Amino acid sequence: xxxxxxxxxxxxxxxxxxxxxxxxxxxxxxxxxxxxxxxxxxxxxxxxxxxxxxxxxxxxxxxxxxxxxxxxxxxxxxxxxxxxxxxxxxxxxxxxxxxxxxxxxxxxxxxxxxxxxxxxxxxxxxxxxxxxxxxxxxxxxxxxxxxxxxxxxxxxxxxxxxxxxxxxxxxxxxxxxxxxxx
Amino acid sequence: xxxxxxxxxxxxxxxxxxxxxxxxxxxxxxxxxxxxxxxxxxxxxxxxxxxxxxxxxxxxxxxxxxxxxxxxxxxxxxxxxxxxxxxxxxxxxxxxxxxxxxxxxxxxxxxxxxxxxxxxxxxxxxxxxxxxxxxxxxxxxxxxxxxxxxxxxxxxxxxxxxxxxxxxxxxxxxxxxxxxxxxxxxxxxxxxxxxxxxxxxxxxxxxxxxxxxxxxxxxxxxxxxxxxxxxxxxxxxxxxxxxxxxxxxxxxxxxxxxxxxxxxxxxxxxxxxxxxxxxxxxxxxxxxxxxxxxxxxxxxxxxxxxxxxxxxxx
Numbered sequence: 001x002x003x004x005x006x007x008x009x010x011x012x013x014x015x016x017x018x019x020x021x022x023x024x025x026x027x028x029x030x031x032x033x034x035x036x037x038x039x040x041x042x043x044x045x046x047x048x049x050x051x052x053x054x055x056x057x058x059x060x061x062x063x064x065x066x067x068x069x070x071x072x073x074x075x076x077x078x079x080x081x082x083x084x085x086x087x088x089x090x091x092x093x094x095x096x097x098x099x100x101x102x103x104x105x106x107x108x109x110x111x112x113x114x115x116x117x118x119x120x121x122x123x124x125x126x127x128x129x130x131x132x133x134x135x136x137x138x139x140x141x142x143x144x145x146x147x148x149x150x151x152x153x154x155x156x157x158x159x160x161x162x163x164x165x166x167x168x169x170x171x172x173x174x175x176x177x178x179x180x181x182x
Numbered sequence: 183x184x185x186x187x188x189x190x191x192x193x194x195x196x197x198x199x200x201x202x203x204x205x206x207x208x209x210x211x212x213x214x215x216x217x218x219x220x221x222x223x224x225x226x227x228x229x230x231x232x233x234x235x236x237x238x239x240x241x242x243x244x245x246x247x248x249x250x251x252x253x254x255x256x257x258x259x260x261x262x263x264x265x266x267x268x269x270x271x272x273x274x275x276x277x278x279x280x281x282x283x284x285x286x287x288x289x290x291x292x293x294x295x296x297x298x299x300x301x302x303x304x305x306x307x308x309x310x311x312x313x314x315x316x317x318x319x320x321x322x323x324x325x326x327x328x329x330x331x332x333x334x335x336x337x338x339x340x341x342x343x344x345x346x347x348x349x350x351x352x353x354x355x356x357x358x359x360x361x362x363x364x365x366x367x368x369x370x371x372x373x374x375x376x377x378x379x380x381x382x383x384x385x386x387x388x389x390x391x392x393x394x395x396x397x398x399x400x401x402x403x404x405x406x407x408x409x410x411x412x413x414x415x416x417x418x419x420x421x422x423x424x425x426x427x428x429x430x431x432x433x434x435x436x437x438x439x440x441x442x443x444x445x446x447x448x449x450x451x452x453x454x455x456x457x458x459x460x461x462x463x464x465x466x467x468x469x470x471x472x473x474x475x476x477x478x479x480x481x482x483x484x485x486x487x488x489x490x491x492x493x494x495x496x
Contacts, residue, residue: 024208051205066220072487073238081221082403082442085367090217095206146265158404180208 019057023140025178030063031171032148034166041075041165043068050175052133052140054104057141059114061094061173083155083165084121092120094127102133109134114144121153140177145170206249216313222321222363225483226277226306227286228462229410229436229451230461231373234321234361236308237279245275245286247479249294254474265477270294270456277367283308295462296342296383297331297351302459303327304328314364325357337457341412342383343371350381353461357394375412377464385463391415392464398440406440408451414464434463449481 030050034041048063065086068078096116097147104110115128131144147168150157157165200317212251223233226243237243252258258265271294279286286305293300304327312321312341335345345351354377361371373394383389396410412434419430438451454476469475 003377022205022208024205026209049209051208053205057206060208062206062209064214066217073241074485074487077221085403089222093206153255165371 011134014019020179022051022053022180023175024051025049028061028063028173028175030068030171032068032169034169036164036166036175038163041070043076043079044068048173048175050142050173050177051180052098052104052142052175052177054140055099057101057104059094059096059098059116061092061175063092065090065092067166083150083157089120089122092118094118096127098133104133104135104140107135118148120148121155124151125152128171135162138179141173142177143172145172147171196275214345215437216315219312219363222361222369223408223441224440225408225447225449225481225485227449227481228371228398229408229438229449229481230434230453230455231375231394231396231410231412231460232306232323232325232357232359233371233396234308234323234359236283236306236323237277237285237485238282239279240487240489241279242488243275243277243279244484244486245273245277245289245481247271247273247275247291247428247481249456249458249479249488250477251452252469253452253474253477255469258474266316270477271458273302273458277304282300291458292488293331293333293459293462294457294484295459295466297333297353297381297462298334298343300329300459300462301332302327302329320360322361323359325355325359327355327460329353329355329459340384342386345381349362353377353379353459355460357460361396369398371396373412373458375464377414377461379461379465381463385420387416387420387465390465404442406439408436408438408449410434410436412464414467414472415457416465429468430470431465432467435471449483451479451481452476453479 026049027046028050029046030048031044045063045067047067048068050060050061052059065084094116096114099113099115102110102112110133112131112133113128114131115116117124129144129146133140134141148171149168223235224239226235227233247292248269249271251262251265251270253265262268268409271292273289273291275287275289279285284307289302293299306323306325309322310318312318336343338344357373359373359377361369361372363369375392375394377390379388390412392412394412398406399410400406416431432454434453436451436453436457438449441448454469456466456469457463457466
């Protein structure tokens, strides 16, 4: 009976701990920058979402494509209509895992490698990118800048505007997580 | 002991399940609650009339609209290079997005009705936007224009362009535009319109209702077909009177091709109406498709973004 009680308490404790394992961020910021001979293109959004499981290292990002804001709205129109086709593919989604065994319950700044699959414009592609995770008193901040080759995601640029749009776009992501209470 | 083993198994499973839990499930409702349907049309015009699409805040649209002469019929054919030697109407306009829902514009057109040399002011306001989940099933905008003729008055006081008073130069249009996009490629519009002209000829109508229907079919990412038709409700008495004078009124019909070329929207169209202003092509179209009295025309729209560079960098 003693054993049983111990087991029960362990189950409850485990349950409680695992509830604290998942952190989420509902206003994840994404921005991208493309530099081409004729013009620079820049856009940003803070409508992304993200979650991280500090125990398993699982990490997740999702962003509505149509939420990206450009200074030049005509660029935004072309981005949505011609390139990303946000009607058909409304979200970009990344599911991955932190490869290092960093103890994200402890304060510190960790250089990590994240591996996973990005679905963008309906095309899945594996990525392995460097990022930084900072843990401070129970709050977690994550950031990364990485490159996306637009051809990898079947985003076609007609030859007419090839001088306006870069082949490689630098994407920056920033998330400030809070613990998920359930 | 059996129970304990069972419990241990359960615990194991529960921990395993926790570890495997898909983080995406945390966000069942990502994105706005009622996402908007974007880009019902390529620009602020369908062909002759307005669409429900707006300029956005700080956007300046420089427009050149052009209608050539009759392709066939009495004034067309090879001798006028199929109408290209003549231009029936030209409008140069500057339009600006004050907010994402409100735009205003000013334009000067040659005019192709009784009155010429027109200066126009327009205001368009978007009331609602269609949403993808049909929470709002249509987009609705309202348009108001005021048109003033700058021409010198005709000598004959019975003429429709005799201006005894400055107000005789003015015409107004009020229009509602309701549009709906069906799927990815198809859009339809209805445009109930009211035209008021202060000065008209004998037996013509100062006030006239018209109903417009328009649509767009996207062929590819950059090319679409557009079509537009207006039915002006002219009284039978007025129709008959003008018919006896040798003037028949026709309903404006346009078909066109939208071609997007990087930064411009190039609009090639064919219409039987020769005028560009609503206040003229609705009540004063006297040319008929069936008699070769249609023309090719183009609308070129070039949008610039003004201001906001500093705000953007923040």
